[in-house]
Structure formats: structure tokens, C-alpha cells
Amino acid sequence: MPKPVFLMMPEWQGSASSRAMQIAEGAEVLREDLPASATREVPVPLEAGDAMGTPVARLSSLLQARDAALRAISEAGDAPAVILGGDCASSLPGLEAAVRAHGADRLAVLWFDAHPDLQHPSTSPSGAASGMTLRHALGEGSPDLASATPIDAGLLTLVGARAIDPEEDVEIERRGVHVLDPVSIAGVTDPEQHPDPDALATAVSDRLAASDAAAVYVHVDLDVLDPAEFSAVHDAVPFGITVAQLTAAIRAAVTTLPLAGAAVCEFAPSSATAAAEDLPTVLRVLAALTSGARR
Secondary structure: OOOOEEEOOOOOOOOOOOHHHHHHHHHHHHOOOHHHHHEEEEOOOOOOOOOOOOOOHHHHHHHHHHHHHHHHHHOOOOOOEEEEEEOOHHHHHHHHHHHHHHHHHHEEEEEEEOOOOOOOOOOOOOOOOHHEEEHHHEEEEEEEEOOOOOOOOOHEEEOOOOOHHHHHHHHHHHHOOOEHHHHHHHOOOOOOOOOOOHHHHHHHHHHHHOOOEEEEEEEEEEEEEOOOOOOOOOOOOOEEOHHHHHHHHHHHHHHHEEEEEEEEEOOOOOOHHHHHHHHHHHHHHHHHHHHHHHO
16 A cells, blocks of 8 residues: 555644644644654644634635635645644545545444544534534534535444543434444443453454455554553543553554554644653554555
């Protein structure tokens, strides 16, 4: 498969955090460690933008960034695009492009995230687009953001979700979304005791192998990780997965199916010290995502 291209997209406007600009600062730190020859810049508006009369905060800037990302993905040709440095809403253009390239019925989507991101604009408590990303990818929500080429809920898998709103629970049930709980996979009853990394990797591989998918899109919100191992996020949620579990699962995924695209989101270090401590983990995730290209 072609080597992935990295799209640096420091979008912060979809975040609900009052410290959202830390995402753009994290992107700047990450940029220094990426190969210049394989990295492209996605222009993101500097201004916050406005809601354009909708319930979605900062929508105007989000639309500009999305369109710029779609152009960059198109220019990358057949190379899978790995979107970096933004909030979760930055995954939307990658998902849309992957569906167009492979077809909704042939694209598996792995969603590594502490949150399912299935909120609807009409009921979202914050109006933040990040919390609505999957809802829009499934073709619902704000008409401006809802994908015209939705993903297939039957090929969507949530991994590590543990902060789920009641409305999101209803949506998961309504659509029959598959959920992988890393703790219960290995029968671990103590949430502080992590199962063997291979258990989650095997579950991911089995899930993909049993599907009719021809390629996989991988979304990683870094808050899927346990705060004891990774702290550079805005909304840390206890009892997350380990770095070893995450990277093993990603490697299993891209070994089972070709990578159609990916996004690594919400790297928001609070200081230079935090950035230095957690940057190696982000680079490990990127190495796992690109491991399939070396096979």
C-alpha cells in the first residue's frame, strides 16, 4: 500500500474546552517530529468563527477547515491521509474521503475514544462539534456538517468508550453499533487491572476479519488512554486503555485490512513539560498506524 501522508490540521474550534487553543499548541509540538517530505499543512482559520444561526458553535471556521482538508486529501491521491493536530471534528473530512474511495459498505471504522461522539446538535449541552462527529459522519445533525456519504453503522466499532451520555446510549442501541470493552474482553473484573494487550488486538482483528470491509479508517482520540499513562488531553476519563493495548490494536487492524485513513486527535499539552512527556506516545500511535505500509 502507498505510504501514508500526514495532514497537519490544527483545528481547535470543535472543542468544548475553554483551553481549546492548547490543541493548536500541541500540533506545533508534533509538527517538529514529523518528516517534512510526508507532511502537508491544512490551513485552519485563526478566528473562532460563528454558529451561522445553528446550534453548532464556531461552525463557519469548521466548514472552512473541513473544505481545506478535503482538498488536501484529494491532492494526496491514493496515499491514505492521517490527519493530526486537531479536535475530534477534524476526523470528518477523512471519513468522508474514505467512504468516497472505498464505499460505505466496504469501509470499517474503528473509533478509539473515551466518548462515542454521537451527540445531536439539537440536544448537545455544549454545541461543540467534536461531540457530534460520529453523528455527522452517520449523516445526521447539522445539514452543513452531516456527511452526504455516510459511514455504515454496521461497520462501526467503538473501542474504549466509557463516558457515554444517555442520548448516545440510545443512538448506539438504535443503530446497533458494535462496542468493544477492553476490560470485559479478557474477563477482568477490576477496572484498575488491565487485560493483556493481545486480547484487545485479537478482538479488533477478529471483528474486522468477520466483516465484508475492504479497508479500515482509524480514529484515535487520545483521551481513550488511561490518564495514568497519558495526561495531555482536556477531558481525561479514568480507567482508559494502556498505550500497549492501543498500539497493539492499531497494528492488528492495519495488518488485517489496508488503512483507508486515520485521525489522531486532542493532543492538548498544558505545558512544555507535559508535551515532552506525552509526545513519544503520540509518535508510537503514528508508528502503529503506518506499520501496515511497511509490510
